[in-house]
Structure formats: C-alpha cells, structure tokens
Amino acid sequence: QKEVEQNSGPLSVPEGAIASLNCTYSDRVSQSFFWYRQYSGKSPELIMSIYSNGDKEDGRFTAQLNKASQYVSLLIRDSQPSDSATYLCAVASGYSTLTFGKGTMLLVSP
Amino acid sequence: SAVISQKPSRDICQRGTSLTIQCQVDSQVTMMFWYRQQPGQSLTLIATANQGSEATYESGFVIDKFPISRPNLTFSTLTVSNMSPEDSSIYLCSVVKGATNEQFFGPGTRLTVL
Numbered sequence: 001q002k003e004v005e006q007n008s009g010p011l012s013v014p015e016g017a018i019a020s021l022n023c024t025y026s027d028r029v030s031q032s033f034f035w036y037r038q039y040s041g042k043s044p045e046l047i048m049s050i051y052s053n054g055d056k057e058d059g060r061f062t063a064q065l066n067k068a069s070q071y072v073s074l075l076i077r078d079s080q081p082s083d084s085a086t087y088l089c090a091v092a093s094g095y096s097t098l099t100f101g102k103g104t105m106l107l108v109s110p
Numbered sequence: 111s112a113v114i115s116q117k118p119s120r121d122i123c124q125r126g127t128s129l130t131i132q133c134q135v136d137s138q139v140t141m142m143f144w145y146r147q148q149p150g151q152s153l154t155l156i157a158t159a160n161q162g163s164e165a166t167y168e169s170g171f172v173i174d175k176f177p178i179s180r181p182n183l184t185f186s187t188l189t190v191s192n193m194s195p196e197d198s199s200i201y202l203c204s205v206v207k208g209a210t211n212e213q214f215f216g217p218g219t220r221l222t223v224l
Binding site for chain 1: 111143152154155158168202211213215217218
C-alpha cells in the first residue's frame with residue numbers, strides 16, 4: 001500500500017515569513033512528486049512538480065526532494081494571506097496514477 | 111495545462127437514483143482520471159478512463175456502481191449509480207496532457223444525496 005504522509009496542520013505563519021510544508025512517502029520507487037494548492041471549495045491546482053533530488057525554484061515556491069530519505073518539501077517565501085489554503089502532496093511511480101496525502105492547511109495571518 | 115469543464119457543477123439527488131457527470135477538455139489529452147473527495151478528506155482515485163475501452167478501477171470501486179465512458183480524447187463521463195447518502199462527495203476529473211504525468215483538475219461536481 002503506497003502511503004503519502006503530511007501533517008494536517010494548521011500551520012500558522014505571519015505574513016512575510018517562510019512557510020515550510022513537509023511530506024514523506026512509502027514507495028521507494030516513486031519517481032514523480034507534485035504539490036497542489038486547494039482553496040476551500042475549489043479544485044486542486046498544480047503549483048510544483050519535481051523529479052530529481054535537490055531543489056527546484058519557481059517564484060516564491062521552492063520544492064525540495066530527498067529520495068534517500070523519501071521526503072519532499074515545499075517552501076513558500078514571503079508568505080501572503082492569499083497563500084492560505086490546503087497544500088496536497090502527491091507521488092507517482094513511473095507514468096502511473098497519483099497517490100495523494102491528506103494535505104496540510106496553511107494559514108497566513110496579516 | 112488544459113481548460114477542463116464539468117457538468118453539472120452541483121446537484122442534489124434522491125437515494126436510489128443515478129447521476130451522470132460530464133468532463134470536457136478543450137484539447138486532446140493523454141489520460142483522464144476520476145477522483146472523489148469526501149468532506150474534509152483528500153482525493154481518492156476512482157478509476158482511469160481509457161479511450162475506447164473499459165475503465166481501470168481502483169480497489170474498492172466497481173463498474174456497476176461507477177460506470178465510466180471515454181468515447182474520445184477530450185470527453186469522459188462518470189455515472190454514480192443507485193446513490194446513497196454515502197455517495198455525497200465532490201467528484202473531480204483530471205487530465206494528463208503530453209509526455210509528462212502532471213495532472214490538471216476540473217472544477218469538480220458537488221453531489222449531495224438525500
């Protein structure tokens with residue numbers, strides 16, 4: 001059984017701070033890793049994908065992958081109240097279906 | 111990405127009835143999936159919609175309860191059959207376009223069964 005674990009939160013950070021969201025996965029052969037943002041009442045929106053060990057930056061977002069530790073994280077710099085949402089980690093093995101974590105709720109206070 | 115629409119956006123249904131949800135994409139896609147998201151929960155994959163053949167269902171989901179069609183590369187339907195209140199959920203289609211396995215989600219269908 002493939003599992004993806006996330007702290008449910010809420011993770012509360014002040015505006016302008018760095019928010020750090022973490023995810024661990026059980027399937028060692030996982031090759032593709034994704035972060036989705038989901039606002040309340042909306043569908044998930046893909047914000048980052050990462051396939052290789054190390055960091056991948058896109059604007060204020062940085063995804064970090066460590067396959068040896070089976071760990072993937074998302075850093076959000078200069079957090080804004082509009083970043084308040086649930087962040088879902090998803091993992092795939094090869095060209096296959098995604099397994100989602102339960103998500104971490106992020107609250108950014110003004 | 112792709113522009114994905116779903117119909118209906120929401121519905122309230124009586125138990126024992128069936129509802130068909132449509133997913134339309136603005137361009138051809140490689141793969142289409144159907145998910146369920148129950149209140150406060152994460153996404154659970156129901157099945158992969160295969161073009162021109164039977165869908166591939168995940169454990170716990172069966173064709174008699176969730177028949178799926180995908181007649182072409184831009185359209186799929188999911189039917190929720192013989193509904194019970196436990197089927198109340200958000201149903202989402204997602205697509206993969208091109209050679210990556212990045213999935214993009216439709217806006218969802220919010221179903222309430224009374």
